[in-house]
Amino acid sequence: MVQYFRPPLDASFAALSDTTRRGVLEQLGRSDASITELAEKFHMTLTGMKKHVGVLEQAGLVTTEKVGRVRTCKLGLRRLEEEAAWIERYRQLWDARFDELDKVVEELKRKEKADGRKKRK
Structure with a gap:
């Protein structure tokens, strides 16, 4: 797999280009949520939501913290x-x-x- 540098604007706009990811940001703007809660809210599988959260995390728009078996998402500092x-x-x-x-x-x-x-x- 070829690795290349993605400027921050590319990562941000790629993350924001998806309706679900924008919805996740809106939801996290109201309150922190677990990946399970987000998956349920958006009627998605856990795997699908993890991928969306991963894209948002790579762009610095979301941070996650795992406590026990629960991974909680919150808005990033960017x-x-x-x-x-x-x-x-x-x-x-x-x-x-x-x-x-x-x-x-x-x-x-x-x-x-x-x-x-x-x-x-």
């Missing part, structure tokens, strides 16, 4: 600032592009309206 900053840069870029597109559309509407008046005369 606050997603780097991911939010990356998204914000692109949001600003797209906002600027849409503002420019709005200007072009308004100019075309003005020209169309002016051309319509000229043709009626």
Whole structure:
């Protein structure tokens, strides 16, 4: 198996790309939960939930602690600032592009309206 370095953004966005994993984060935002509780809540097998929790753990979004036979999950210490900053840069870029597109559309509407008046005369 080939091992390679995954930048933190890749791991975070990969973890967040799945509906179940986002749901797990929402659930853990309300209270810590065991893997068994999470599996039951999401109607999954323990094995399936362990895999989801593992992806979240690798991304630093969740931590787990095993006490006896129970593995408890809680939100990790990462606050997603780097991911939010990356998204914000692109949001600003797209906002600027849409503002420019709005200007072009308004100019075309003005020209169309002016051309319509000229043709009626």
